[in-house]
Amino acid sequence: MSGRVQHMKSIDGNTAAAHVAYAFSDVAAIYPITPSSSMGEIADTWAAHGMKNLFGQQLQVTEMQSEAGAAGAVHGSLAAGALTTTFTASQGLLLMIPNMYKIAGELLPAVFHVSARALASHALSIFGDHSDVMATRQTGFGLLASASVQEVIDLGMVAHISALKSKVPFIHFFDGFRTSHEISKVDVVPHEAMKDIMPWDAVDSFRKRAMNPEHPHLRGTAQNPDIYFQAKEAANKYYAAVPGIVAEAMKQVSELTGRSYNLFDYVGAPDADHVVVAMGSSCDVIEETINHMNAQGAKVGLVKVRLYRPWSTEHFLAALPQSVKRIAVLDRTKEPGSLGEPLYIDIKSIFHGSDKNVLIIGGRYGLGSKDFTPAMVQSVFDNLKLDAPKNGFTVGIVDDVTNTSLPMPAAIDATPEGTVQCMFWGLGSDGTVGANKNAIKIIGDNTDMYAQGYFAYDSKKSGGITISHLRFGKKPIQSSYLVQTADYVACHNPAYVDKYDLLAGIKKDGIFVLNCPWDLDGLNEHLPALLKRTIAEKGLKFYTIDAVKLAGEVGLGGRINMIMQTVFFKLADVLPVDDAVKYLKDAIKKAYGKKGDKIVQMNNDGVDHALNAAVEIAVPADWASATGSEAKPEMPAWVLDVMRPMILQDGDSLPVSAFGAELDGSYEWTGPDGSFPVATTKYEKRGVAINIPEWVAENCIQCNQ
């Protein structure tokens, strides 16, 4: 650990990437695509505010007409001697492929920051996996993977330094949404400190190579069969040098930050027999689970792949413990028709002909941001133990068609002792997400606790459902998955009680806060049997608050966020409540000060009133045996069997067969080609309003509206 003071801040992965890219670049040629867009937006905002890069200038951010244009601009800008970056994902990255071959072929030190995202195939997905970056592994770019927001900063620096020193361009990638949109309290290395590790001589050398009318040279020739092959081999030595250069850059960054990085990092038992190899945010989940498993007597380990291209077998084998007998390689991508996914094939090929007798299997996980949990990690290790482990497996789903899936054990709480895990069920635009981001900031900035926030939305955006997943703890948080075992669950919308399984996975003796206008009779009437049973069986501390009424009283209208946030601080006990109130009011002043004292006062009133407004419910003993009608509504089979679980936030439970209808042209079912039935919106009644309009006969003026 260096003597450098850490600059802890709660930011998301995209902000982290923009922070590094800004420092090391002259130009960013961009085009927005989910989930990468905010990297460009943030960098653009900073430039507009006059932030300086390491060269003392503002980053020039230029938005092109598409990612194809952005890639062309990156190429041209590099050729002209400007250090150039871009931010993209998914199809956007695919559009850059032709220029990527050129950029790599011309040995230009581009760095692309990619929030890795699934590719549209049978269906589009805006969510995360590695299909996009894997589609570029043949272009000649280096591929460097970050597993967390902190790594985005640390390895982001490694990417820029390595590209400059090696002349080989890099994709620095991290998992779309899971890392790009996770808010995490991290050490934001200041630009000033980055100057110490910037390879200034490589910058000079790069500038000298620029196209320049003063001393012109020719690029982009056409080469015929006589010389093309020879010229292509002339770049070999640059690629051969990359692993050493990256290792050196990692050493520099490790010294600067006190956090250690290698091309491949092994964690787990030094004498592990069973080892997983993985890349991206899954590494943190696996490490957390391995720590949990090893604490219970297992001997397992993980190799985190950081530098995927150029690949160094030497470094990989050096990282692997000698004791290894079996390896499971996890790929977050799928290449239909291949022998297996790319990382698996690579690992398998390097062991052929070696004197080590290692069993190697491979599997897929987390496609399209399918959550990857400690239970799934456990399942991967369970499989590895079998006499004949399943190969080419999937984990995280039930594949009842081609039977690739591993069995799914019950949820495990692998978080370190003392981690507080919270879930907030909100309504899109009701302020819940913003309030939770605020809570993370308050806790992160004012305590030495680590904080993590991840926000799951449905595709309805405003008016849809939002589920905030927050964790706080004394140690850096590696739980890169949705909260599975909550200490605190708050439901901000009473309409959700009989729609969603709000309390799935809540811990024994946990806290449940429900915003609703109901007294005990109301609760008895409105709460479904399952919810009642869970509350009773798990001995939950159950609170209600009529936040809508309270918000109305203090003049906040429907905005219940400040009230629910106050209740959280009061009940969750992460901070002393008096401190929390002070921080909340500071935050209110900062956020609303410009809008006038009245707004500030209303919010402050909300906080004050909320402090004592939550009512603890004495849970009736008979809730433990509550029963209710479980009759399924009258709907067509497809709506009932496929669409309804999705609407009820239970789509994860749908097996592969739900999407495997025969392709016979009937289309009353979901086909493996991505086809869906039509005219089904009518079965989706949302019923999410917190106030219900009522027709008052005597006020009617028969306006016909």
Added chain:
Amino acid sequence: MSGRVQHMKSIDGNTAAAHVAYAFSDVAAIYPITPSSSMGEIADTWAAHGMKNLFGQQLQVTEMQSEAGAAGAVHGSLAAGALTTTFTASQGLLLMIPNMYKIAGELLPAVFHVSARALASHALSIFGDHSDVMATRQTGFGLLASASVQEVIDLGMVAHISALKSKVPFIHFFDGFRTSHEISKVDVVPHEAMKDIMPWDAVDSFRKRAMNPEHPHLRGTAQNPDIYFQAKEAANKYYAAVPGIVAEAMKQVSELTGRSYNLFDYVGAPDADHVVVAMGSSCDVIEETINHMNAQGAKVGLVKVRLYRPWSTEHFLAALPQSVKRIAVLDRTKEPGSLGEPLYIDIKSIFHGSDKNVLIIGGRYGLGSKDFTPAMVQSVFDNLKLDAPKNGFTVGIVDDVTNTSLPMPAAIDATPEGTVQCMFWGLGSDGTVGANKNAIKIIGDNTDMYAQGYFAYDSKKSGGITISHLRFGKKPIQSSYLVQTADYVACHNPAYVDKYDLLAGIKKDGIFVLNCPWDLDGLNEHLPALLKRTIAEKGLKFYTIDAVKLAGEVGLGGRINMIMQTVFFKLADVLPVDDAVKYLKDAIKKAYGKKGDKIVQMNNDGVDHALNAAVEIAVPADWASATGSEAKPEMPAWVLDVMRPMILQDGDSLPVSAFGAELDGSYEWTGPDGSFPVATTKYEKRGVAINIPEWVAENCIQCNQ
């Protein structure tokens, strides 16, 4: 062999692909790119002439604004229920990648015919290798490789049938230029015969799946993390079925054509210990060389990979002889930073954990159409024999920087007994290439001999050099490389004698015909020492003809093609000369009949006069010891060392170091980033005119022109 009559015709690979694509498709959405363009042009011409596909309609050929648009149109057209094809290569194929994921994801039976071409990286190359198709191997398309013009027809049918039956789209690829532009006498299976193997029920089923307002369904949805993964796995069973479906289609085609095809075809010694695995046109070269080697007592073999994706390990292992000890995998692509090239990695990975102890190495060959010859095949097998064979090798170049290259043995003549090999050195637009195509047609159509023609151009096009490589023989010709050991060399331009090594590789007692106005004194004066020595040492039959004078006399101006073609038929003795004259005159009538009797008569006169115009030169004995000035001209080092060999058609001899200058910004050399010095055109004096203008002082009117 079926009883079907063969329809032998001399066509090139692109025509072969268009012939099949036309039959099986309703729509072709295209955009031209070298070397695929003529597939679309030919199909469009046929459609304009009213040719019918197997459904009794004309193919609808639509040119879009780019390959990206073409791919989108293919996708839309398929969704609307039209069997759709396209023709592309290289960057064009890259632009199709985003749509390819969609087409494969939606299980739409597209077939892309791809004349595989290198990708622009350090430099552009319009020539052939597998970099483009390998960049699509993760998209979910099937990849089927044809090694020759005949296979383009046979496996082209397999691609269309398999796509229809499996619902998985296919790329059917063959080597750009080497196969796409090679003219070969092949069995052109008539459309009528294709009807017998068309899977009509699969066509019906495909039409039923079309988007249709009468019974609508939804496609192209966005899927969230809850279901995307499951839905993606629902296609597994379709991919698992492909190898069986392709094998069945191959069986059908084999029965129809009498030519046997399997997913992997093994040729060579049944008890081979050393085996090469390869794909594309190299397979024919390797097979030819293996036959040659095994005839001399070697025990070597080749596995031809036809179905590369979906990959079937089962079929691969079944094809491989049990005796195999060592395997060399050849890839015609390069992925900088990878562990090795893709086919090599795949093969290596399948042997890990098997009980077979097989040594597997891999190497690159033929990038950017670097010619791949029997000598190189020999070199690959020589390497495989070593105690420690070189891995990650290159073959066909001298890599004196990173020392990847294998030693290059002297040229081998591996062509079967009785093959006549000819080379014609022509001037772009002088009619040489056209005349040679005509010669192939005459011999192909009128004898039972097989014929092959390949035409090498420089990039100057009109006025540049053309080298025609022709072969004729009793057996199908597998020599997919330039003529290495010629029986007959003709030089149509006297200016070439001291520019190019015209007789490199000519056989002992071979024939050399030189178009020039020189008598023996002139020859003594103009021929360089090397040429004289070769003529004398190899005991060549050396003829001259003043074809330019003759052409002028009969009114053909500078067009000497008909004259030189007649001389060829007279001297090469492939056909009885009287027959040849008759066929030539028939061809003249067909080609020029529309232009009037006068043109026909002039050409006929050219033929008649040419018959006896070639003069055999009594080679002076002292030519064997001819010496001459070998002084290098005064030029900058780069021009002398790099540019001059390229101009002299000797660029193949340049080692990797010629392109490996340090990237220090000086740019007086060729850098590994593709950079070249500027202002060098002045050193390239072409001197190719067959008539030299002369200033006649007394005629001068001082017009100042």
